Amino acid sequence: MTISTVPAPVSAVSGGPGFVLRPDTPLSAAPGCEREAAWWRRTVGPATGCAFPPGAGGVTLRLDPGRPHEGYALRVGPSGVDLAGGSPAGVFRGLQTLRQLLPPAALRRAAVAAGPWPLPGVRIADAPRFAWRGVLLDVARHFLPPADVLRFVDLAAFHQLNVLHLHLTDDQGWRLPVPGWPRLTTVGAWRASSSLGDWRHGRDDGRPHGGAYSEDDLREIVAYAAERHITVVPEVDLPGHMQAAIAAYPELGNGLAADPRVRTAWGIATQVLNVSDTALGFCRDVLDQVCALFPGDYVGIGGDECPKDEWRASPAAQERMRALGLPDEDALQSWFLGRVAEHLASRGRRVYGWDEILEGGAPPGATVAAWRGPGPAVLAARAGHDVVACPDTAVYLDYRQSADPGEPTPVGTELTLADVYAFDPVPPGLPPELTPRVIGAQANVWTEHMESARRIDYMAFPRLCAFAEVAWGTGGDYAGFAARLGAHLARLDALGVEYRPLDGPRPWHARPDAPGRPRSRAERLAEVAEMTANLDGA
Structure with a gap:
């Protein structure tokens, strides 16, 4: 029997008689495995009718x-069944594999079949290649209710991912409550309308959109993820991508904005934070709240796509540069981010930022999300930074999946299932002694054109399945993956995932009212080369 799990295990030998789960099959959990046993019982029990009472001779x-x-x-x-993990997290990863060995009906939330539930005879030895196997979920562009976030966490865990990068703020919306700054969620969480398709077309849906999480919502997401051995890495993007915050508190801006509202169009706003002590105090308050709600080591601070137009035109920003003896606005951003990093370090946290933080010099100890091709990843590693590889031309799951005109809002380069599977997180040209600096990989789900969980399903799956196998470290055989994918899609069906059909979109997937902006791969690579031409990693 071929083992069809996704991701594929490092080593699997199948054959010989298997085991059948029955309503009275016992489960024995050694000390340290109690939480994983409880998860297994409440997840697998309802569909199978198996209570897994304590005892020997069944699942160990x-x-x-x-x-x-x-x-x-x-x-x-x-x-x-005997399952031994290097830690409770290892036990949980093994349980996800065991779950995939069951018939798909066992993955449902209630019984649709009577069983029994056969497991094939198999011996598996497995471990991931990378410590960081992440997926970004952008809840700023389109707010996703907490229940949908929890569902996404379950799907990430099912595919052995262990980091959820939660993008909480942007020009188009602010989703994080912050004590002392109530207008962030009463004003900054709502926009009057949204672009229909690529913003350059000038179309608008005329519908208000918004939402914000409560503190308990975020605590629930963190706890739910932790039960599944997933770390939530929050991101508050600064000093750019701040129009929603400035709409709520105009004193945080540079006083030069023609439109003080939460941004309604996609794209990058020229409104950015000013560089005053007030703005830095605001950032410290926000990050204190982030640290209070998210206990992980990493805090995302963005640092990307920060236009310097307002700083060049602002007398206050120019005076700050002169007082600090800074040569240019890139150095000013580096100084600003350095103060933010110092504050996070005082709280025992590490900076996680996009590769633009290398411009002018990244804060010491920062981990770099290298999204503009392999060049920044190499430069960051050479500068002594850990790297998470997430190049847009390989793992941005908002990019179109084919040239089919029925693809919804086709943007970016064509990024097929095979393209995602071909991704190698370790960039070419990186010296072997620096490869340990690449601590992992991340796929990014940007939601400008994903207004619902249903649309996220279509754009993320099954490409996220391919990414998961690459991140686990058992990629390299696309034909083998494609052969296993049919069985895996039946699992996604049972889990209620409305993935993109392998033979292309259906009529209801199209968005003729929301036109996109397709790009060729060559065009995008040339653009990235120009964007990073002056990047020196200093």
């Missing part, structure tokens, strides 16, 4: 400190 969960942290060994035979 245990720890093996000799294995990698997220590694596991899984053996299924006539005497039962």
Whole structure:
């Protein structure tokens, strides 16, 4: 029998008699595995009718400190299931694989079949290549209700991902409550309308859009993810992508904006934070709230796409540059981000920022999300920074999936399932001694053109399945992946994922009212080369 799990395990040997789960099949959880056992019971039990009472002779969960942290060994035979993980996280990864070995009906939330539930005979030894296997979910452009975020967490966990990068703020919306700054969510969380398609077409839907999370919403998301061994990395993008905050508190801006509202069009606003002590105090208040709600080591501060027009025109910004002896506005941004990084360091947190933070010099110890091709990844590693590879031409899942005119709002380069699978997080040209600096990879789900969980499903899957296998480290055989994908799509069906059909979009997927802006790969690569020409990583 071929093992059709996604991602594929590092080593799998199938054959021999398997094991059948029945309503009375016991489950034994060694100390340290109790939480994983509870997750298995409440997740698998409703569809299978299996209660998994405590006891020996059925499913055994245990720890093996000799294995990698997220590694596991899984053996299924006539005497039962034995799963040993290097940590509770390793046990959980093994349970996800075990879950995929069951018939798809076992993945549903209630019983649709009576069972029994056969598991094939198999011996698996597995561990990930990368420590950071992430996916960004942009809830700023289109607000996603908490229940939909939790569902997305489950789908990420099902594919062995372990980081959820939650993009909470942008020009078009602010989703994070901050004590002392109530207008961030009463004003900054709402926009009057949204672009229909690419903003350059000038179309508008005329409908208000917005929403914000409560503190308890965010605590729930963090706790829910932690139960699935996923770390939530929050991002508050600064000093650019701040029009929503400036709409709420105009004193944070440079006083030069023609339109003080939350941005209604996609694209990049020229409104940015000023560089006053007031703005820095605002950033510290925001980041204190982030640290209070998100216990992980990393905090995303953005640092990307910050136009310097307002700073060049602002007497206050120019005076700040002179007082600090800074040569240009890139250095001013570097200084600003350095103060932010110092504050986060005082809270025991690490900066996570887009590769623009290299311009003028990235804060010491920052981890760089390299999105503009392999060049910034190499420069960041050479400058001593950890790198998460997420180039837009490989893993931006808002990009169109084919040249079919029925693709909804086709933007960016064509990024097929095979293109995503061909991605290697370690960039060419990186010296072997620096490859450990590439701590992982991340796929990004930007939601300008994804107004609902249904649209996210279509754009993310099955491309996120391909990415998950690359990030786990068992990619390289697209034909093998494609052969396994048919069985995996049946699992997605059972999980209720409305993925893009492999043979192309259906009529209801099209968005003729929301035209896009397709780009050729050559055009985009030339654009990226120009954007990063002066990047020196200093």
